[in-house]
Amino acid sequence: xxxxxxxxxxxxxxxxxxxxxxxxxxxxxxxxxxxxxxxxxxxxxxxxxxxxxxxxxxxxxxxxxxxxxxxxxxxxxxxxxxxxxxxxxxxxxxxxxxxxxxxxxxxxxxxxxxxxxxxxxxxxxxxxxxxxxxxxxxxxxxxxxxxxxxxxxxxxxxxxxxxxxxxxxxxxxxxxxxxxxxxxxxxxxxxxxxxxxxxxxxxxxxxxxxxxxxxxxxxxxxxxxxxxxxxxxxxxxxxxxxxxxxxxxxxxxxxxxxxxxxxxxxxxxxxxxxxxxxxxx
Amino acid sequence: xxxxxxxxxxxxxxxxxxxxxxxxxxxxxxxxxxxxxxxxxxxxxxxxxxxxxxxxxxxxxxxxxxxxxxxxxxxxxxxxxxxxxxxxxxxxxxxxxxxxxxxxxxxxxxxxxxxxxxxxxxxxxxxxxxxxxxxxxxxxxxxxxxxxxxxxxxxxxxxxxxxxxxxxxxxxxxxxxxxxxxxxxxxxxxxxxxxxxxxxxxxxxxxxxxxxxxxxxxxxxxxxxxxxxxxxxxxxxxxxxxxxxxxxxxxxxxxxxxxxxxxxxxxxxxxxxxxxxxxxxxxxxxxxxxxxxxxxxxxxxxxxxxxxxxxxxx
Numbered sequence: 001x002x003x004x005x006x007x008x009x010x011x012x013x014x015x016x017x018x019x020x021x022x023x024x025x026x027x028x029x030x031x032x033x034x035x036x037x038x039x040x041x042x043x044x045x046x047x048x049x050x051x052x053x054x055x056x057x058x059x060x061x062x063x064x065x066x067x068x069x070x071x072x073x074x075x076x077x078x079x080x081x082x083x084x085x086x087x088x089x090x091x092x093x094x095x096x097x098x099x100x101x102x103x104x105x106x107x108x109x110x111x112x113x114x115x116x117x118x119x120x121x122x123x124x125x126x127x128x129x130x131x132x133x134x135x136x137x138x139x140x141x142x143x144x145x146x147x148x149x150x151x152x153x154x155x156x157x158x159x160x161x162x163x164x165x166x167x168x169x170x171x172x173x174x175x176x177x178x179x180x181x182x183x184x185x186x187x188x189x190x191x192x193x194x195x196x197x198x199x200x201x202x203x204x205x206x207x208x209x210x211x212x213x214x215x216x217x218x219x220x221x222x223x224x225x226x227x228x229x230x231x232x233x234x235x236x237x238x239x240x241x242x243x244x245x246x247x248x249x250x251x252x253x254x255x256x257x258x259x260x261x262x263x264x265x266x267x268x269x270x271x272x273x274x275x276x277x278x279x280x281x
Numbered sequence: 282x283x284x285x286x287x288x289x290x291x292x293x294x295x296x297x298x299x300x301x302x303x304x305x306x307x308x309x310x311x312x313x314x315x316x317x318x319x320x321x322x323x324x325x326x327x328x329x330x331x332x333x334x335x336x337x338x339x340x341x342x343x344x345x346x347x348x349x350x351x352x353x354x355x356x357x358x359x360x361x362x363x364x365x366x367x368x369x370x371x372x373x374x375x376x377x378x379x380x381x382x383x384x385x386x387x388x389x390x391x392x393x394x395x396x397x398x399x400x401x402x403x404x405x406x407x408x409x410x411x412x413x414x415x416x417x418x419x420x421x422x423x424x425x426x427x428x429x430x431x432x433x434x435x436x437x438x439x440x441x442x443x444x445x446x447x448x449x450x451x452x453x454x455x456x457x458x459x460x461x462x463x464x465x466x467x468x469x470x471x472x473x474x475x476x477x478x479x480x481x482x483x484x485x486x487x488x489x490x491x492x493x494x495x496x497x498x499x500x501x502x503x504x505x506x507x508x509x510x511x512x513x514x515x516x517x518x519x520x521x522x523x524x525x526x527x528x529x530x531x532x533x534x535x536x537x538x539x540x541x542x543x544x545x546x547x548x549x550x551x552x553x554x555x556x557x558x559x560x561x562x563x564x565x566x567x568x569x570x571x572x573x574x575x576x577x578x579x580x581x582x583x584x585x586x587x588x589x590x591x592x593x594x595x
Binding site for chain 2: 059065105106107113114115117118120121122123124125126127128129130131132133135136154155158159161162165166
């Protein structure tokens, strides 16, 4: 593993620790899809995005929209690690009067580019940001993370049509393809796959990757930048609950908090994994 | 100016005017540019016009995204598809983050005419009014429609403006006319009853006032172009003089101006309030002018409601 991958793996593990911390303290929330996308978030925030917690509204910054807003424990965790707000805030996630809302709130939370969580809407908003980038002659790129279950929303396909029509090559859609949604397997509930042929038919550049492989994630981001005249979709094959043994590939961990015993086990597993990576923490 | 102009036409003209003076203004439509009159802007500023196709939900959220990057999007389609179909996108993508998007919906109300019930939106103002922080405007003629657009662009936040298909008489072309969001306009003084109206019903209210005067009834007329925030003070202080209120609007009597005024009166100075509008039914096909008669969305209908209000007066 390259040095960069190792650093990203440490960061992703820290993100996962934050996710478990937040959801456990909230006694509710959505760990499964947050854990599946933690490696993608690590690559975005620790390598790809030019964002600065001290200038969070910089008009030239890259944009990131968490369209699958329920996975916000992951976003909040990475934003806290990057210094957008104190790490302690994770412990009051979803508490009355606290900063961190159950779904992202751009008005209150430093570093959140779009309020989202009602599925299907955030990705359209990202299309608007990318279009604005073109109109304003800005070089920033816009990334949107969409869930595979979320892609059952018709609005997602309206946006897919829109982005191709307006040639938004500064837009990168990442589908967190963990294969599970609340009611079970995506393929059983309402099969929306395969993505590749559908998106290509809509005029998109499509890259399929292992969403837990840092080299593949970073390489996909790089390839996306070289494609002109059409937007790029990265289909990230992931495992829901990734990193916590008893949560992996279980639909039941979509929207449930661990009890104390489960919390201790999850934290122990993640900490042990982090320590196994060696070096300075 | 022409004797009559549809507020949608005035909207299109205002947009084209605005395009000159504000480079951040962009316009989005959903395959209805000819009907909503955003085509006037499109012709002048094609690089700032975006047809989103028949995909309103995406259009509304795209506008939200554009606004986070400093653009001032005007989003247009029929009221049914803006406030109706895309209610939740307006609420969550625009309303919750209080973004600077102007939702300009045309073809509202019964006066859509022949297209019938599926396209006659009599619910939009009620829906929009429930969204926290949303400004809701229903202009009464072409002059006011233009002013509403100009005021909306100066206001930083979400605004819903309702426009109609039918050409309406110009009633606001007087020297002293001044449009201010949230500030009702006293059109005429009176002592027996207050007629509150907006949209096309303002002209009808003025007509009703004349009929009532012949019968010795003195009616004041207030144009409440902004349903939210409501100008409670102007309405309540007039109700204190007259002791009875009739509210007239081209909308279901449930949830819009009638409800807003009834709430304000009940909470501040309880006197009889009678609502005049579409009486909780769906519309029908027909020429607009015939439908206006059919549903009594006219001076005659207002006069009848005034009689009811006067009978309830203690």
